[in-house]
Amino acid sequence: MKNFQLQAKILSQTKIKDNYWHCELSAPQVAKNALPGQFINIRVSDNFDPLLRRPISIYGVSGAKIKIFYEVVGKATEILAQKKKGEFLDIVGPLGRGFSFNLRTQELKNLRTIIVAGGIGVAPLVFLAEKLKNTKPLVLIGARTKKEILCAREFKALGCEVKIATDDGSRGFKGKVTDLLAYLLSAIDYRPLVIYSCGPRLMLKAVAQIAGEHKINAQLSLEEHMACGMGACLGCVVAAKSGYKTVCKDGPVFSSEELVW
Numbered sequence: 195m196k197n198f199q200l201q202a203k204i205l206s207q208t209k210i211k212d213n214y215w216h217c218e219l220s221a222p223q224v225a226k227n228a229l230p231g232q233f234i235n236i237r238v239s240d241n242f243d244p245l246l247r248r249p250i251s252i253y254g255v256s257g258a259k260i261k262i263f264y265e266v267v268g269k270a271t272e273i274l275a276q277k278k279k280g281e282f283l284d285i286v287g288p289l290g291r292g293f294s295f296n297l298r299t300q301e302l303k304n305l306r307t308i309i310v311a312g313g314i315g316v317a318p319l320v321f322l323a324e325k326l327k328n329t330k331p332l333v334l335i336g337a338r339t340k341k342e343i344l345c346a347r348e349f350k351a352l353g354c355e356v357k358i359a360t361d362d363g364s365r366g367f368k369g370k371v372t373d374l375l376a377y378l379l380s381a382i383d384y385r386p387l388v389i390y391s392c393g394p395r396l397m398l399k400a401v402a403q404i405a406g407e408h409k410i411n412a413q414l415s416l417e418e419h420m421a422c423g424m425g426a427c428l429g430c431v432v433a434a435k436s437g438y439k440t441v442c443k444d445g446p447v448f449s450s451e452e453l454v455w
């Protein structure tokens with residue numbers, strides 16, 4: 195897979211709410227090659243603090259632009275949020291193995307997909323939903339409270355059916371998004387082709403278990419801590435049935451049957 199290192203110009207930087215930001219970057223080579231589930235590795239500072247690049251998913255592509263959607267959680271993302279339109283970011287990408295989707299299969303009628311998103315895990319899934327339009331994805335979004343629901347409008351604009359689960363019941367189903375998934379799989383009258391998911395590890399583990407019980411393939415995007423981001427340092431390995439795998443190069447997307455939890 196081809197990837198590029200470049201100085202990407204910031205075309206826009208917008209605070210969406212609380213700690214969440216949208217940013218558009220001019221990165222023609224990355225935009226041309228990016229697939230949903232792939233990410234860019236960003237150096238946020240010219241000095242060595244923070245030393246490591248930070249992985250951020252590709253949230254969308256428009257012409258020569260890539261879009262990212264990020265949450266400020268620590269030093270690097272804080273510095274990133276202070277960058278202004280017109281500044282440049284040193285990025286490498288597109289990196290990793292993204293979601294797989296067979297367009298010919300998608301064109302078949304009556305096949306649907308389910309997308310399960312937890313927290314900032316929505317970021318790569320909006321880009322994926324654009325590619326899956328033909329399968330009329332059913333999107334389940336999980337959040338602690340209604341204030342933390344992300345991207346419901348974006349998924350709806352893509353023609354997806356959206357259902358919400360909140361821990362406190364302030365919107366939609368009261369409980370975990372995986373409880374909603376389990377409930378819906380026993381209630382719907384169709385069998386989804388694939389379940390795609392990204393979010394916290396415990397959520398992904400539950401998605402894998404539920405998908406296994408229903409004999410549905412699930413593709414899960416893991417968000418491990420990373421160092422090199424290119425498969426060289428083994429800083430991001432996870433256990434798989436065929437041995438240890440790097441999240442940055444073999445993943446971040448893995449088939450649910452492949453992983454050992």
Ligand SMILES: Cc1cc2nc3c(=O)[nH]c(=O)nc-3n(C[C@H](O)[C@H](O)[C@H](O)COP(=O)(O)OP(=O)(O)OC[C@H]3O[C@@H](n4cnc5c(N)ncnc54)[C@H](O)[C@@H]3O)c2cc1C
Binds near residue numbers: 249314417
């Ligand atoms: C493939 C991939 C794609 C990602 N895509 C996005 C995205 O689109 N948008 C986004 O906001 N974030 C994304 N992340 C997570 C993002 O990389 C981290 O939030 C970021 O590196 C934090 O850097 P920091 O210096 O701001 O915080 P740090 O000081 O490094 O960490 C702050 C807190 O966040 C936790 N944390 C940091 N990195 C991770 C991680 N990878 N997984 C779980 N917890 C972590 C730390 O344990 C700590 O509690 C992605 C991660 C991966 C591996």
Ligand code: FES
Binds near residue numbers: 419420424426441442
């Ligand atoms: S971060 Fe170095 S191998 Fe994955």
